[in-house]
Amino acid sequence: MLDKKLKWIFNTFSGSVFNTVISTFCIVLLFFVINNLLGFISNSEWAVVTENRRLLLIGRMPQEEEWRAWSILWISSFLIFSSLKSFISPSKKELTFIFLIVMILCLIFTTESSIFKVIITLMISSFSYLLTKYISDTPIIHKFNKFLIFLWIFLVPLVFCLLLIADGPKPTLWGGFLLNIILASVAIGIGFPLGLLFALGRASSLPAIKIVCTVYIETIRGAPLVAWLLLAWFVLPKFLPEFWGLNDISVVVRAMIILSAFTSAYTAEVIRGGLQSIPKGQIEAADSLNLNVFTKTSIIILPQAIRVVIPALISTFIGVFKDTSLVFILALTDLLQVGRIIPEQDPEFFGKALEALSVVAFMFWIVSIALSNLSSRVEKSMGIGTR
Amino acid sequence: MNLFIDKLSKWSRSQRNRNLIYQIIFLLFIGLFVNYLIAKASLLELTLNHFNSRAGFGISHTFLIDYSSNNDRWSAYFTGVINTIRVCLVAIVIATLIGTLMGVARLSKNILFSTIAFLYVEILRNTPLLIQIIFWQIIFLKLPRISEALTLGSTVVISNRGILLPYAKASETNSSNIFLYIILLAIILAFCISYYLNKREDIDGMKFKLFNINLNGNLTGTLIFLIISVFAYYILQKPYIIDLPSLYQNSKGTFLQSGGFEFSPEFGAILFALVIYTGTFITEIVRGSIQSLPKGQTEAALSLGLSNYQTMTVILLPQALRSIIPPLTNQFLNLTKNSSLAVVIAYPELFMVSRTIMNNSGRALPVFFLILFTYLSLSLFISVFMNLINRRVTRIGT
């Protein structure tokens, strides 16, 4: 064992002068970063975060509406943890990692008043994980998996119901991390099917459809998202029809429209890559079976095309999730915007901007890293990148 | 009537005819939609006439254009465009370098090196760019304040107002423009000559000879450029002199800094953030491309006795370049678009300047079209340029 470690150190530092120089440089760099990081952590005061937990998580949603956020959290933790066991079955190492992250989150965001609800959340999570583990060898698991998939599909509408039923708070009051999650799920939920259509349109043999789809995709991709969001703020209401009060829609809905359009253009581009990778023989075979266009597309082409691009799709979705932080331009108080405001709000938090920012970054990072791990799992199971 | 339906159904039996109908219907719908948009747009003011009026606001970073608030809004806008181009150009070059380095590091046998590259990608790729921009701004603001500014002799001034470096400045001889033109001509001339010489060498298989001296194309070009510029510099009586930065106190005792080349915290923050964020993506592209090369390439190179370093730079990277360039172009386009986020840290790039103009004029839509047009042309320029490179790279291999 010791021998192995020595060998490792030897390998790292010897071989060539170049190798030694690089290793030494890496050690200095690592030392510098870790030293600064430890210095930052030991010198920081987290009051700026702990006093503004509510704002960070749910924004300006009134206190008496908090139960909505809690029930969403409970449902999604049930979903996440049972699917974790059911579809991913993480290794011990990964489980420890997840446990650590959950603990850190609890540490940051638990208050005296919410400790009871946090415990419920933790119980739901572990219970659903254990339940799935328990039934994973029984025949019920197939039904259970179907139920999970069904629930995943209807999660976004369910969340909306929870937010809107019984005279819920105005969308402009949604904020914090909740807003980022909602915006991202809507953008992906609407943008992905749309993107599919646009990709097929762009690959279509009919020139009219092809041109229109191409123009759409390239125009949207041409300008930065902030510019489009600004358009949603300034100009979109003037272009919406007057009837049904469509031109009076909330700015949150406008952000959703723009984000969905944006997502659709980017996913279309990704899926197009998948479509191009399909061997021509597949299409010819389908044609020779005399399948019509719809069957051919939905059974032969799309499943293959999407399978190839799943990793790229997930990284597009990660991008969309990160891009939801740009809604600050619409004066929406999303997680990052809250993180920017709170250090300046109170004189006692002077100079605590880095603390607030690091917690915000951590929250974004968790979701992104979870998704990107998912993507690399898919990639591995498909055997890409192992050559 | 029956006959007509019969004929129609016969006519529609051909796939081509049916496709035609689908397309016409589709176009009709699109046409209606566009018509609706135009009808709505015609209610708004769509001209850019107001761009000719006085701008009236100052811009903190001016480069190439000598902008003052007395100029019209067009020059304010172009100041913004140049600021965008400036930060994007520098960021693209550095991000490519860092990305390549880290991509190679990711595959390195040196575990320390590859771990650092791995952490770099996993941590920084998964946090929003906006957070990174704000982070770098906070870091740059933590540089010493101007009253405690660091100075290295009188050559460099470092404070959170900006890092000042020595720079060339036009002297009072008024010949600086002529000098610039001569330099430009010299560059073109040097390029032509070295191109010609290299071509001759390719064709003849031997170096071009003049007075019995073997001429190397690249060397000759560089020499010609140097000779012309040095001569021009002295003939024009030193059109440029060195501009040293200075830190001084005014009559009230307040510290001020001026002169030299200013590397401002805002520029630094957006540059660092863009470089490091885009660098993570380029790392993954480079890693993926190298990994997708057949393993035999590495083995063959190593068995020929090439070192690890040589294998990478001579064998693997040039081959990987072919599959690197298309996704790399995409990253460059993203970088350009992402530069618009500088709006949050007071770096006046084109998006921020147009926002100010939008506000002062109250006419959002035409300015938005202008923004769209500008970004599209920037993107087009990058794509065309990268396509040229791509064509060259793919041609070399075949």
Added chain:
Amino acid sequence: MRKSKLFLLFLSVMSLTLILACSSETEVKEVVKEVEVMIERPSTLKTVQDRGTLKCGVNDNLTGFGVLTSSGAFEGFDIDYCKAVAAAIFGDASKVEYVPLTASARFEALGSGEIDLLIRNTTWTASRDRDLANDFTATTFYDGQGMMVYADSGYQTIEDMEGATVCVLQGTTTELNLDDRFMSAGLKYTPLTFETNDPLQAAFEEKRCDGWTTDKSGLASKRAEFPASAGGPDSLVVLAETLSKEPLGPLTRDNDSKFYDVVQWVVFGLIQAEESGITSSNVAAMAASPKDPGMARLLGVPYSGGEVSDFQFGVDPTFIQHAIKAVGNYGEIYEKHLTPLGLTRAGSLNALWTDGGLVYAPPFR
């Protein structure tokens, strides 16, 4: 054969949809034309009453005027005016939906209908009145642009500030005034233009800029809460010079006279209330037995058993009474939010006209 029948079906459905689409399209066009002809749009007052809430565009980070507290509520001088208008329309001050806005987004937010009323320390200027699709109601606060510098910098006038860096907000008149002032003095300066207040404040705290320019009231509020660890309020000086006149007040959309009138007269009503000595604590008693007919008209109550004089504002005649009940009179609002910032009222432009100030309400008659 089946296929071509299907196709025929598709064709007919499509053409039917197209025809429908065409007809609805012409309708839309007519509506568009109507809008062009019809200058009078549906009154915002009606829209607000139907909706049941008032959408008020406010500042969320200017202590004293509008600030978002950590409990998620808004408070401040401007916020109280939102409450007053809501109380006047609904009789309930809580029926306000606050929309926090940046300086650069506020006018478009009002013009696009995102908000009904803009009360966000906005300066009344000629170009804004003309170019932008909004109307300024009465002035609630007479302000002026000032310049705040660090006390140890030794700057006493703008003329001292040659070569200085000045932090300023984007999309404000301050940005333009600043340029005018330095241009006319022939001074070089670097404007550092920020999109929002928070990064600007952070930059100023780190001494990235020499000066910070905005409305004097805003400077006073920022100075009062300047963190002690960055030097505290005493390390800052607001220069005596006023760079411009900045009358601040609520805005409504253009050609929206009914709503405009309500907002304007709520503002005047609160001023008149102070003049007549009506406060939030004694308004109920005053309404029960008004001292004179003028007060009765103001509060919308009968004077000694007579008839109520209704001004037909489209809201309840007792609207001023509700507003006073909700937030108090002008003096009370000022006392609550602005006096703690160190903005003394006595002797300033914001004293009542009877005390030599500019705060004056036209007669309620």
